Amino acid sequence: MRVQLTRQNIIERNTSSDLVRRLITRPGSTFMIDLEQHGLLLVDREAVPNEGSLMLMSSENGFRLQRATQPGVPAKDLWGVVIWHIKRP
Amino acid sequence: MARLMGLADANNFFVSCERVFRPDLARRPVVVLSNNDGCIIARSNEAKAMGIPMGAPMFQYEAFCKKHGVVVFSGNMALYRDMSSRVLKTLRRFSDLVEPYSIDESFFNLAIAEIDDPEGYCREIRRAILRSVGIPVSIGISTTKTLCKLASEVAKERGKKDPDAPGVFYLPALAAANLFRELPVSEIWGIGGRMAHALGRCGITTVEDLLRRDEDWVRKNMSIRGVRTVRELRGISCFPLVEEEPPQKSLMVSSSFGQRLKDFEPIKEAVVKHAAEGAFRLRHEGLRAGCVGCHLRTSYFIQDVVVRDFTVPLAPPTSITQEIVSAAVAALEHVYRPNIEYAKSGVYFGDLEPAEGGQMLLEDLDPRRQKMNALMKAMDEINERFGDKAIIPASIVDTSESDPHKGRLSGWKAGDLIHIQLRGGTTELDDRASVRAGAAKRAPEEP
Numbered sequence: 090m091r092v093q094l095t096r097q098n099i100i101e102r103n104t105s106s107d108l109v110r111r112l113i114t115r116p117g118s119t120f121m122i123d124l125e126q127h128g129l130l131l132v133d134r135e136a137v138p139n140e141g142s143l144m145l146m147s148s149e150n151g152f153r154l155q156r157a158t159q160p161g162v163p164a165k166d167l168w169g170v171v172i173w174h175i176k177r178p
Numbered sequence: 179m180a181r182l183m184g185l186a187d188a189n190n191f192f193v194s195c196e197r198v199f200r201p202d203l204a205r206r207p208v209v210v211l212s213n214n215d216g217c218i219i220a221r222s223n224e225a226k227a228m229g230i231p232m233g234a235p236m237f238q239y240e241a242f243c244k245k246h247g248v249v250v251f252s253g254n255m256a257l258y259r260d261m262s263s264r265v266l267k268t269l270r271r272f273s274d275l276v277e278p279y280s281i282d283e284s285f286f287n288l289a290i291a292e293i294d295d296p297e298g299y300c301r302e303i304r305r306a307i308l309r310s311v312g313i314p315v316s317i318g319i320s321t322t323k324t325l326c327k328l329a330s331e332v333a334k335e336r337g338k339k340d341p342d343a344p345g346v347f348y349l350p351a352l353a354a355a356n357l358f359r360e361l362p363v364s365e366i367w368g369i370g371g372r373m374a375h376a377l378g379r380c381g382i383t384t385v386e387d388l389l390r391r392d393e394d395w396v397r398k399n400m401s402i403r404g405v406r407t408v409r410e411l412r413g414i415s416c417f418p419l420v421e422e423e424p425p426q427k428s429l430m431v432s433s434s435f436g437q438r439l440k441d442f443e444p445i446k447e448a449v450v451k452h453a454a455e456g457a458f459r460l461r462h463e464g465l466r467a468g469c470v471g472c473h474l475r476t477s478y479f480i481q482d483v484v485v486r487d488f489t490v491p492l493a494p495p496t497s498i499t500q501e502i503v504s505a506a507v508a509a510l511e512h513v514y515r516p517n518i519e520y521a522k523s524g525v526y527f528g529d530l531e532p533a534e535g536g537q538m539l540l541e542d543l544d545p546r547r548q549k550m551n552a553l554m555k556a557m558d559e560i561n562e563r564f565g566d567k568a569i570i571p572a573s574i575v576d577t578s579e580s581d582p583h584k585g586r587l588s589g590w591k592a593g594d595l596i597h598i599q600l601r602g603g604t605t606e607l608d609d610r611a612s613v614r615a616g617a618a619k620r621a622p623e624e625p
Contacts, residue, residue: 117267118310135310147201168201168312 112173120169128176136170143171180351181289182296183419185318185326186269186303188262189334191282192220195261196251198312207248211236214434215252223338264311272303277419283330285323285419300346319348323417324410327367328357351413358385358411368407373400385411429465431456432473432524439520445474446510452525453499453506458561460497460527461554468495468529470502472509477521484520488512495531498550499557502527 113119115135122130122145132145138157146155147168154171188194192210197203207224211217218234225248230239236250243250262281269276275287293299300317307315316337318329329349336343349357363385364374380399382388388396389411396408406416431452439445449472460467471489490505506525 115310117264134312149202149204151202 118169119172128174130171131173131175132169133172134169136172138167138170143174145169145171180321180413181287181415182293182319182321183323183326184273184286184288184296184300184303185279185323185330186265186284186286186307186315187318187330187334188265188282189314189316189337190220190222191262191313192251192253192258193222193225194313195258196254197222198261203249207246208251209239209243209248210251210253212253213255214436216434219253261311261313265307265313265315268307268310269303272299272306275419275421277421285326287419288319297344297346297348301344304345314345317346319346320354321351321413322410322415323419324367324407325349325351325354325413328354328361328365331365332357354411354413355386358389361385363388366407366411368403373404428530429456429459429467429527430524431459431526432522434522435520438477440517442514442516445514445520445523446507448523449506449510449525450503452523453503456525456527457497457499457502457554458558460502460530461533461558464533465530466495466497466533467492467502467527468531469527470505470509471526471528472506472513473522473524473526474510474513474520475522476519480519484515484518486513486515489528494547495529497533498547498554500550 118135119133142157145168146166208222209218210220212219273286277285316333318326320326329347333347475485488509490509
């Protein structure tokens with residue numbers, strides 16, 4: 090029985106957890122959304138949208154993204170605020 | 179002195195978890211199935227209203243669900259555990275003492291000096307959980323756990339009838355008498371069907387009937403637990419809030435195979451998976467095991483059921499995945515017999531003890547073992563960050579024949595971060611496209 094864990098993984102772990110700590114301040118309310126070839130979104134349900142924030146909206150028609158044009162969007166459909174969009178260069 | 183406490187009880191928890199990532203299902207009937215898609219273990223209010231009973235075997239409702247558009251999910255415990263820990267995280271912001279009672283219920287202390295309006299405070303807790311995690315909870319407030327439990331049921335029932343109900347119900351011990359007049363004893367936390375039946379034979383059907391008897395009668399006719407329950411109904415706390423869960427004495431990880439298995443290799447794969455999951459649970463609880471055993475059995479639906487067990491001691495006690503997996507495989511080699519069609523395997527862990535703060539072992543000083551334990555910690559951290567399967571022992575990578583979930587897995591994976599894919603379905607496709615387009619069009623500007 091062998092566990093596939095090498096030194097390399099440990100180095101990765103340090104880099105990764107530093108990165109994750111940097112990106113995510115509220116792990117309890119932050120979710121990762123996979124957009125497949127369009128990358129990843131980190132969405133914080135507790136973040137307050139500012140003008141220009143990218144918001145993940147949810148309704149009975151599913152999810153959609155919307156840019157906040159003014160503060161105070163209808164809270165009803167707001168699922169969370171996109172805090173990072175990660176994609177390949 | 180009556181100290182206030184609360185019980186936060188998630189509404190239809192498993193269904194609510196699935197709905198967080200499927201807003202389109204907000205008003206549709208939804209059910210969640212047990213391991214192996216055997217029976218229905220969670221129902222949305224809509225599904226309850228259609229008369230689908232709790233625990234119903236799925237095969238009996240397959241046609242019904244299709245006909246009435248009931249959305250069916252395979253259970254995804256990893257997701258539910260993750261969501262449960264998020265609910266706890268939020269709850270801990272509001273109370274100094276939180277006692278998880280089950281995956282979807284937690285008692286918490288409300289005897290906090292600054293709280294002058296406990297109902298308002300709990301409405302705030304409810305809003306915070308709904309906002310940060312997306313899970314609706316019902317909160318019962320009272321002075322004993324038994325009364326809190328009742329109060330949360332009242333809150334839940336009111337919420338069913340009126341979606342705008344506050345979801346919070348305060349039941350002072352003195353005000354409970356009205357409720358008790360009609361309430362059957364079987365509705366009380368800790369009074370099971372058998373006890374309710376026995377009480378019925380003594381002419382006791384409602385809680386009020388029960389409270390008319392004095393404590394001597396209760397002591398003679400009910401268990402010690404019964405005496406405490408009755409005291410709690412009178413507002414005297416007998417089950418205090420405790421933060422620490424009592425240490426577990428043993429742990430079992432098992433599942434039915436998706437199909438009957440005869441050959442050693444696929445069975446071994448399942449056993450390795452169970453052993454690794456068990457090792458992770460042990461580390462998660464801060465425990466290590468003194469022995470590990472393997473359990474194999476054939477289907478209960480054939481004649482001559484074969485059940486076999488074998489236990490291997492672990493010396494020294496350990497929670498290191500490799501050590502546990504190789505002991506579990508050694509145990510399997512003892513129990514396995516060829517040419518038998520097995521239906522279920524399990525791995526159990528005995529003689530559990532705390533990994534730290536317990537007895538110090540000579541082996542704990544061994545640098546090789548220290549390194550191994552550090553590796554385990556690193557592995558758990560990675561898996562916590564990046565989902566259950568980010569790092570697993572090499573022999574578990576294959577998930578072919580022994581994987582029980584095939585048909586309906588919801589598609590979400592859970593870790594500390596939830597990894598959700600916008601996929602599947604006919605109507606969703608458009609939404610996924612719009613999400614994609616939106617993401618592509620509105621990529622964040624370069625800093």
